[in-house]
Amino acid sequence: MVSDVDLVVERLELRGHRVTESRRRVLDAVLAQPAHFTVDDVLRSTRKVGRATVFRTIRLLLDLNVLCRVLLDDGTLHYRVSTRGHHHHLVCRECGRVEDFTQCDIPALTRQLANATDYEIEGHWLEVYGRCRACQAAGREAATVGAGHRRA
Amino acid sequence: MVSDVDLVVERLELRGHRVTESRRRVLDAVLAQPAHFTVDDVLRSTRKVGRATVFRTIRLLLDLNVLCRVLLDDGTLHYRVSTRGHHHHLVCRECGRVEDFTQCDIPALTRQLANATDYEIEGHWLEVYGRCRACQAAGREAATVGAGHRRA
DNA sequence: TTGACGATGAGACTTCGTATCAGTATTGTT
DNA sequence: AACAATACTGATACGAAGTCTCATCGTCAA
Numbered sequence: 001m002v003s004d005v006d007l008v009v010e011r012l013e014l015r016g017h018r019v020t021e022s023r024r025r026v027l028d029a030v031l032a033q034p035a036h037f038t039v040d041d042v043l044r045s046t047r048k049v050g051r052a053t054v055f056r057t058i059r060l061l062l063d064l065n066v067l068c069r070v071l072l073d074d075g076t077l078h079y080r081v082s083t084r085g086h087h088h089h090l091v092c093r094e095c096g097r098v099e100d101f102t103q104c105d106i107p108a109l110t111r112q113l114a115n116a117t118d119y120e121i122e123g124h125w126l127e128v129y130g131r132c133r134a135c136q137a138a139g140r141e142a143a144t145v146g147a148g149h150r151r152a
Numbered sequence: 153m154v155s156d157v158d159l160v161v162e163r164l165e166l167r168g169h170r171v172t173e174s175r176r177r178v179l180d181a182v183l184a185q186p187a188h189f190t191v192d193d194v195l196r197s198t199r200k201v202g203r204a205t206v207f208r209t210i211r212l213l214l215d216l217n218v219l220c221r222v223l224l225d226d227g228t229l230h231y232r233v234s235t236r237g238h239h240h241h242l243v244c245r246e247c248g249r250v251e252d253f254t255q256c257d258i259p260a261l262t263r264q265l266a267n268a269t270d271y272e273i274e275g276h277w278l279e280v281y282g283r284c285r286a287c288q289a290a291g292r293e294a295a296t297v298g299a300g301h302r303r304a
Numbered sequence: 305t306t307g308a309c310g311a312t313g314a315g316a317c318t319t320c321g322t323a324t325c326a327g328t329a330t331t332g333t334t
Numbered sequence: 335a336a337c338a339a340t341a342c343t344g345a346t347a348c349g350a351a352g353t354c355t356c357a358t359c360g361t362c363a364a
Contacts, residue, residue: 018361020311039351050313055352071223071277077351090271099269105257110280117251118285119242125223126278128262133270170330170341191320202344207321229320 005031008066017060022049026057035098036070036080070098073129092132099132157183160218169212174201178209187250188222188230222250225281244284251284 008027009019017023029045030037043054058079061067068082070089080089080098090099110121160179161171169175181197182189195206210231213219220234222241232241232250242251262273 016310018310020360022312050315052314052353053312056311059352069227073275073277075229077227090265090269090273092271093274099271101265101268103264103268105261109257112255113242113253113280114282116253116255117242118288119244119251119282120288121242121280121282122245123225123282124278124280125225126276128265128273128276130266130271130273130275136270136272168341172329172342174343204322204345205343208342211321 008061008064011064011066012060015064022053023057023060025049026054027061030058030061030067030079031081033081036078036096038076038078071125071127072096073127088126088128090128090130092135093129094131094135097132097134101128160213160216163216163218164212167216174205175209175212177201178206179213182210182213182219182231183233185233188232188248190228190230223277223279224248225279240278240280242280242282244287245281246283246287249284249286253280 005024005027009024012019012023025046026042026049029042032045033041039055039058042058043051046054049057058067062069062079065082067079068087070078070080070091072078072091073093083100087100087102090101091097106124106126110124113119114121157176157179161176164171164175177198178194178201181194184197185193191207191210194210195203198206201209210219214221214231217234217237219231220239222230222232222243224230224243225245235252239252239254242253243249258276258278262276265271266273
């Protein structure tokens, strides 16, 4: 829904932020990325923008809910253009493809938890990992490396 | 269940790892920590053990399921002695207290998702954030700092 | 046109973690 | 007991990810 440059620009302005050349460059780069990406990917494709500015802009876009964070199961943090409000990610461990989903029954869980613990639940973070259909079909056996989390 | 030094030592030996002085120091330090801690906390309380060894040992303990990782909502990674198998965390945003829980209906979610997406679900990561009873009672209003994620 | 202030970029710095590597300790074998 | 093989260690260099500082610049509004 909010995947369009103009909409983001509008949102920036509404919040009193300036729409500068640098920000536009970062924004273009971000929107041109594949499904998910690291800050480094953006850095590499915005050669005329300072490192700090790229980080600042990405943080800004997070605050504006234009981007969301995707936690890969090796612990690395990626970013993704956020196409809806609250959602979660289903990440393929093999090819890295990401699906969004919203149909988790988290409200029920929240109620359950609140009852059981007396906490006032304010938010949650859920990432699900698996193998997408294509990777299953390709028959490649997942490496199944113990329970360890190692970096790429 | 596995919060005892001897049990961990046994587990190490079973897996063919040596129980060295350094490992014992790290283990003691870890078990002496409060509910959750960073690697740095452990580093500070194990003065005679090398930095690399502390990291290595913590990774080892993760592999042995003696520790698990807790993702705080500011994005920082903490560790916690794992008292049961698969579980999730409910973290108080104010005081940092952590409760474990297992009663989430993730199997149902998994089935649902598998049907809807044709993924083969292999794992997930869920962290829930809120305010514990004590913090609510203390009446301290949560700072409500926009949607930003800032470090401590 | 001037002043205030937001934004920028270069680069130093911090934090968290891994890789390297020479040296030490332990183990099993004979 | 001697030995080689191997596990482990700590110092340190390195790397990735991100923040902070600060002088400078651009833009808006009076």
